[in-house]
Amino acid sequence: MMNLQQLTSPIRVGVLGFGGLGQAAARILAPKQEMIWVAAADKKGYAYDPRGLNPDTCITAYQAQGSLGYIEAGGTLSNQSITDLISQADVNGYFLALPNLPNTFMASVVQEIIKSGWRGVLVDALKRTSAVEQMLQLKDSLQAAGITYMAGCGATPGLLTAAAALAAQSYAEIHSVKITFGVGIANWEAYRATIREDIAHIPGYNVEKAVAMSDAEVEALLDRTNGILALENMEHADDIMLELAGICPRDRVTVGGVVDTRNPKKPLSTNVQITGRTFEGKISTHTFTLGDETSMAANVCGPAFGYLKAGIALNQRGIYGLFTAAEIMPQFVK
Structure with a gap:
C-alpha cells in the first residue's frame, strides 16, 4: 500500500x-x-x-x-x-x-x-x-x-464487519456472525437522524413511517419505552459485505442491539461473535468486544x-x- x-x-x-x-x-x-x-x-x-x-x-x-x-x-x-x-x-x-x-x-x-x-x-x-x-x-x-x-x-457495518472478516481466517467454514451493539446517548436530539433510522427497524415501523414522524411523535415513542430501543434481526449491510468478501452467505449474519437515548452509558457491550469450524474439525467462537468507554x-x-x-x-x-x-x-x- x-x-x-x-x-x-x-x-x-x-x-x-x-x-x-x-x-x-x-x-x-x-x-x-x-x-x-x-x-x-x-x-x-x-x-x-x-x-x-x-x-x-x-x-x-x-x-x-x-x-x-x-x-x-x-x-x-x-x-x-x-x-x-x-x-x-x-x-x-x-x-x-x-x-x-x-x-x-x-x-x-x-x-x-x-x-x-x-x-x-x-x-x-x-x-x-x-x-x-x-x-x-x-x-x-x-x-x-x-x-x-x-x-x-x-x-456496524464497518469496524465490526472488518473484525469479522479478519477473525474468519481461523476457520475453514463460517457458521455464524453475530453482531450485538450497545449505544448510549444522553439526548436523542443530538442524533435525530440516527435514532430515526433505528426506529425504522422496530416491528411495526419502516423507513417511510420513521421519516414522517414528528419530533413530538419520536419523543412519545421513547417515553413509552423509557428511552430504550431494542432492535433484533436488523436489515444491516454487514451481511452483504461479508457475503461479497467471500466470508459466508448473508443469511448467517445477524445484527441487533440496544440503544439507550437517555443515558450516555452503554446498555451492553458492543461485540461481534464469529463461530466456525477449523480445519481440524473443531467448532469455536472468536469474540471481539469494543471498550464500553468508546462512544458511537x-x-x-x-x-x-x-x-x-x-x-x-x-x-x-x-x-x-x-x-x-x-x-x-x-x-x-x-
Missing part, C-alpha cells in the same frame, strides 16, 4: 452532513496531522476554508443559527449546498455523514457528485443492506468517474477516516470503483 509521503499531505477532507456525526467528525479531525478539515455542508449552506475550518466556530454557528452558511469566514447559504461546495472546494475526500432517509437519499447524492465531474474518495457509514445494494449498482459509474468509494465504513461517534468516525486514508492511497494509484469495509484494511490517521 502506498505510504502517506506519496499522498497529498495533509489530506484535505470534507464532511457532508453536520448533525451529530458530522460535528463529531469535525472534532475527531481537529488534532490530526495527516488530515485537515476544510469543507462541510448542511441542508441550508456550506463552509469552506482551504486553511482549515474551526470546529468550535462551525458547531456554534450551526447550533445557534441552523446552518454553516452563517459563518462569517467561509460560510455560504445555499439550497444546493452539496453541489455548490463540491464545485468550489479543493478536497481529496468526503465523509458522507448524511442521514439515509429516505433509503434512496445517499445514492441520489452520490449520483449528483458523479455528474459534477469531481474526482476523489467518498466514504459512507451506511447501515441498510438495501442502501449498500444501491451503491453497488453505481460501481461502474464510480469507476468511470475516477471516484474511489468506500461503503459501510462506520462501526468514536467507533463510527474513527474507522470512516481510516478508510478514507486507505481510499486515498488506492485513488492515487488509479484504483477506482466501490469497496467495502470487509475488503480493504483501514489505515490509522495520525
Whole structure:
C-alpha cells in the first residue's frame, strides 16, 4: 500500500452532513496531522476554508443559527449546498455523514457528485443492506468517474464487519456472525437522524413511517419505552459485505442491539461473535468486544477516516470503483 509521503499531505477532507456525526467528525479531525478539515455542508449552506475550518466556530454557528452558511469566514447559504461546495472546494475526500432517509437519499447524492465531474474518495457509514445494494449498482459509474468509494465504513457495518472478516481466517467454514451493539446517548436530539433510522427497524415501523414522524411523535415513542430501543434481526449491510468478501452467505449474519437515548452509558457491550469450524474439525467462537468507554461517534468516525486514508492511497494509484469495509484494511490517521 502506498505510504502517506506519496499522498497529498495533509489530506484535505470534507464532511457532508453536520448533525451529530458530522460535528463529531469535525472534532475527531481537529488534532490530526495527516488530515485537515476544510469543507462541510448542511441542508441550508456550506463552509469552506482551504486553511482549515474551526470546529468550535462551525458547531456554534450551526447550533445557534441552523446552518454553516452563517459563518462569517467561509460560510455560504445555499439550497444546493452539496453541489455548490463540491464545485468550489479543493478536497481529496468526503465523509458522507448524511442521514439515509429516505433509503434512496445517499445514492441520489452520490449520483449528483458523479455528474459534477469531481474526482476523489467518498466514504459512507451506511447501515441498510438495501442502501449498500444501491451503491453497488453505481460501481461502474464510480469507476468511470475516477471516484474511489468506500461503503459501510462506520462501526456496524464497518469496524465490526472488518473484525469479522479478519477473525474468519481461523476457520475453514463460517457458521455464524453475530453482531450485538450497545449505544448510549444522553439526548436523542443530538442524533435525530440516527435514532430515526433505528426506529425504522422496530416491528411495526419502516423507513417511510420513521421519516414522517414528528419530533413530538419520536419523543412519545421513547417515553413509552423509557428511552430504550431494542432492535433484533436488523436489515444491516454487514451481511452483504461479508457475503461479497467471500466470508459466508448473508443469511448467517445477524445484527441487533440496544440503544439507550437517555443515558450516555452503554446498555451492553458492543461485540461481534464469529463461530466456525477449523480445519481440524473443531467448532469455536472468536469474540471481539469494543471498550464500553468508546462512544458511537468514536467507533463510527474513527474507522470512516481510516478508510478514507486507505481510499486515498488506492485513488492515487488509479484504483477506482466501490469497496467495502470487509475488503480493504483501514489505515490509522495520525
